[in-house]
Amino acid sequence: MNGSSPGVEQHGRDHAREQCSAVAWVESPLQMLGVVEAHHAGLLGPRTRVVPRAGLRPLTVTRRELRRLGLPDGLELAEPEQDMPRPGRGPAWVVGDAFSGKVQLTWLTALPRRVVIVDDGLATIRLLELLTGRPGVPLLRARAAGRPLRSAARTALGAAAALRLRAAAHAGRLSIFTALPVPAELADAVRRTGAELAGHDFAWLRAQPLGGPRPAERTVVLGTSLVRNGLIHRERYLTWLAELGSSGPVAYFPHRREDPGDLDRVRRQPGVTVYEGGGPAEMTLRGLAAEQKVISLPSTAVTSLRVLLAARGVAVETVEVPDEWWTARAAPSLRSHLSMFAHHDTGVRG
Template identity: 75%
Template sequence: MNGSSPGVEEGRDHAREQPSAVAWAESPLQLLCVVEACHAGLLGAHVRVMSRAGSRPLAATRRELARLALPAGLEQARPAPGPPKPRRGVTWVIGDAFSGRVQARWLTALPGRIVVVDDGLATIRLLELLAGPPGKPLLRARAAAGPLRSVLGAAAGLRLRAAARSGRLTVFTALPVPDDLGRAVRGRGTELVVHDFAWLRAQPPRRLRPQEPTVVLGTSLVRNGLIHRDRYLAWLAGVGAAGPVAYFPHRREDQGDLERVAAQPGVTVYDAGIPAEMTLRGLDPGQRVLSLPSTAVTSLRVLLASRGVTVEAVDVPDEWWTAQAAPSLRSHLSMFAHHDTGVTR
């Protein structure tokens, strides 16, 4: 006899089932980066990732991930309408640090650590706020927040900065963080971990991939009112006139805009749903990717560098921008257009 009662053994089994980290993903990129963070060993032995319910792109990404060799200990839980409440001491992994529901969780739970994964340009915004004056609320760059929302953002900022000072905050990113910003963030206590999609690069290329010589990544800048629609469509028509184009929409593009894109000569619109990093990682040598400045430019350059595929960021002419495009936004986007030397990689 081993001296252990069945009840004790059941308790031990139950303890083993408790996750070391709980992740909440609201976009395909966030979900992919949770997998990368698990692969990098940042999240412990048992990671439970929950994604937002009702999102077709997220559902497609979940199915694609299920076909691949996920890191040991990673469990995809059932989708849910809102973020889970992490148990005391469990690592909490999120992407959208500006979500009101996520911030409310910070104030009603006491996670052991907080890990923030990539959420596009908002990640750079978060790093700037963490490096800036301590009293600034965690609010989106273009948000028009009311008094209550501002109070929540300020309280969440205090909680997140306190986690940084105590060594319990990690930002996990593949983005080109300017060196001075990286130093400032680390100086405030945040652990900044830069990755290069090591897990995804180790997966076999996707069998279904476009054959067109040119691939264009869609953009949310039109729908967000930041660039003029007619200028963008005219540029796209010119690219299509030069040869067949595979167009992969941004998940936020308007359906009416996509119909106009599909009407351009030589342009075929694909409905991949999953992140471009997963869809296009198997492009053949000689193919090229064109994109307006975006976070995908950085990641695709990393993923496709060894395959002989060119990833080109298209500079946005001044006349494309609308009055809503603030100079700070243009500056942020420019860091994804070129191979800057003054960035953390």
């Protein structure tokens, strides 16, 4: 019979995990890039095994591009898997989405020796706020207005995960690795919990040779997930893109979660060319020239691109979301959270 039995395959995965100093589960391109940078920075030990979630095209593209660049010594990009690997007692366990119910349940049942959390967008800042906030608040995502209340079981899981996260911090077994500019007061509060807060500026990626053609358009617009998430009005956003296209050629790089129907409408806008990159903006756009500029609604990519493109003289501008764009689902607290990095960075890294 061809192939291996599930038991043999599981044994092989367990053996590979035991040989590593860290095992990472990644579900987005930014998480994957964050793990590479954390390994390069020496935060994860000599051997890191990265397991991507199966079935996600952006991860496939990012994985392929990282392999083309050449991985840091000691880092393995494993084959994608459907199931998240359970951490052992030896290797560090690296994740990005600390608000995932599956991740939280694993924290509670597997008891990893050390947890390292890499960037998962602006949710990283919310995680730090909850870690340093009032005890007893569950570890749950920021809710958009109008969403149904969470179940008692989900809230209980979030509360238990928050307690476990604080305990790991107090024991010196929690590290957060981020490229975001954490406000100084919040950074101090995180360190007082006992957690390690390590900042980075994409040192590994900046050291890699530039490759691939860059867009010919002088104006580059980053796509957004705010429309898909029902937080801003679709027509307002598309009208704004049309106005940009009427003023001159625009290169549009979609967000990985944009609605395909919306992208079809963007493609029909005169003056707008949609690029199907698939990988993270940090990798796709790092070769822009000084005469080009990047425009984006508030997003994590704005912060990281400012770091990557500063030496190249490329302007990275954030567009403030007008009040009339927001939908009723965008609660004031959520608007404030999304707008944290609308201006040039004023926080601290590391």
